[in-house]
Amino acid sequence: MTAFPEGFLDGVGGMVTGWAWLPADPARRLRVEVRFAPAEGDFHGGDHPEVALPVEAVAGQPRADLAATGKGDGCYGFTVPVPALFAGREHRVNVRLPDFPEARLLGTPRTAIVVLAPVILRTLEPNREDVDRLCGFLAEAVRLNGGTAATAVPDAAKIHGWAAASDRCWLVAERRGRIVGQCRVGPEWPVEPGTAALALGIELHPDVRGFGLGRELMMAAYRWAAGRCARMELAVLPHNARALRLYRALGYADLGPVPFPGTGEIHRRMAIPLPPYRPFGGVTLLV
Ligand SMILES: CC(C)(COP(=O)(O)OP(=O)(O)OC[C@H]1O[C@@H](n2cnc3c(N)ncnc32)[C@H](O)[C@@H]1OP(=O)(O)O)[C@@H](O)C(=O)NCCC(=O)NCCS
Structure with a gap:
């Protein structure tokens, strides 16, 4: 069993969803920190602070897909709503595991796009x-x-x-x-x-x-x-x-x-x- 955490950032947009677990300790629920930041070129001229906004959560939600693929009891999902400051605006999303500062969650970082064109x-x-x-x-x-x-x-x-x-x-x-x-x-x-x-x-x-x-x-x-x-x-x-x-x-x-x-x-x-x-x-x- 690996002593390193595994996980994935599945989705960004209205909600940030993903999962994280520690295969060596399946009973543990990991802390996750979802960091929101302005997308390049966004927020120019506004009064928004150009800093990343961290939101903490615990990866403990049940996920049938994780259980079905043999990942412990499957209760390693997390869901974090987009803070009002970033809702409806293009923004960057990254996820960190505070107890494993060296670990990188697969699928990160991402950009939540509101309008794709042109x-x-x-x-x-x-x-x-x-x-x-x-x-x-x-x-x-x-x-x-x-x-x-x-x-x-x-x-x-x-x-x-x-x-x-x-x-x-x-x-x-x-x-x-x-x-x-x-x-x-x-x-x-x-x-x-x-x-x-x-x-x-x-x-x-x-x-x-x-x-x-x-x-x-x-x-x-x-x-x-x-x-x-x-x-x-x-x-x-x-x-x-x-x-x-x-x-x-x-x-x-x-x-x-x-x-x-x-x-x-x-x-x-x-x-x-x-x-x-x-x-x-x-x-x-x-x-
Ligand atoms: C597969 C891929 C090219 C499709 O491109 P896309 O721009 O995301 O797809 P579109 O937005 O054109 O939507 C295609 C259809 O899938 C549907 N769809 C969107 N999300 C879906 C989901 N999670 N599950 C099932 N269908 C979904 C859309 O509703 C749309 O159907 P509709 O026109 O009947 O509404 C793209 O998602 C991709 O690159 N995926 C990863 C790589 C890959 O799988 N490549 C193909 C290997 S064979």
């Missing part, structure tokens, strides 16, 4: 600066989930080659000068070599999920791929409810189970037929 959807530029920015986004996404960027992020040369090739594309979503989402289309698993299909993979930063941006990126990828291949395919884990719902709504058909090469983890393989050429010239979303 967001620009465009293809990745095959230059060093843009490729480095995408690498930074991919590494941050891995770090938030507790993975190691060195093994999970494609190297810059591969990304550059992808951006420069004409038979594949890498789309990015940009908000306030930062990449917040990516969607790549190309000849990869689960597409079988030699077929007239391209594979699609998509990921958004957790802060921008649930605003409809995934749908817009998928539609941009669809327009790019139309006329270039007969259909697009993707693979999705069966428990990824949000992604499945999006893919079904867009018209992807379920082609059955497919194991991930190497690990054998079972995914659902899905596909959508493509119409002839539809121009993709980049989009600015104003939603």
Whole structure:
């Protein structure tokens, strides 16, 4: 059993939710300190103090999902309402464990976004600066989930080659000068070599999920791929409810189970037929 705490910041917005526990001492309920701070560029000119506002809580709420995955009695959840000072405003959220000052909760820090727009959807530029920015986004996404960027992020040369090739594309979503989402289309698993299909993979930063941006990126990828291949395919884990719902709504058909090469983890393989050429010239979303 590890002597270090484990946990995750699940959600920000109206309520901050997450969990934390100490596997070596499952009966203990950990103290958490949720820190709220103004988002960059917010509160300018107002009379709000530019300081972080800490709110303490105890991670002791029952969570069926934690119990179901063998985490003690599952009573390690916490919920903290957003203080009035930050309600309805974009703000940063971090979580600390006062009794474990060295520990970092996975999924932290986050930004609670109220209004997403404007967001620009465009293809990745095959230059060093843009490729480095995408690498930074991919590494941050891995770090938030507790993975190691060195093994999970494609190297810059591969990304550059992808951006420069004409038979594949890498789309990015940009908000306030930062990449917040990516969607790549190309000849990869689960597409079988030699077929007239391209594979699609998509990921958004957790802060921008649930605003409809995934749908817009998928539609941009669809327009790019139309006329270039007969259909697009993707693979999705069966428990990824949000992604499945999006893919079904867009018209992807379920082609059955497919194991991930190497690990054998079972995914659902899905596909959508493509119409002839539809121009993709980049989009600015104003939603
Ligand atoms: C999957 C993902 C790309 C979807 O993008 P998104 O912008 O968050 O999704 P959208 O806002 O467009 O919503 C898609 C649908 O899911 C629904 N949805 C939102 N939150 C949901 C949730 N927690 N559970 C189930 N469905 C949910 C939305 O209501 C919407 O359906 P609707 O149009 O019928 O209302 C994005 O959430 C993501 O990057 N997730 C993590 C990485 C990932 O799973 N990638 C896909 C791997 S195959």
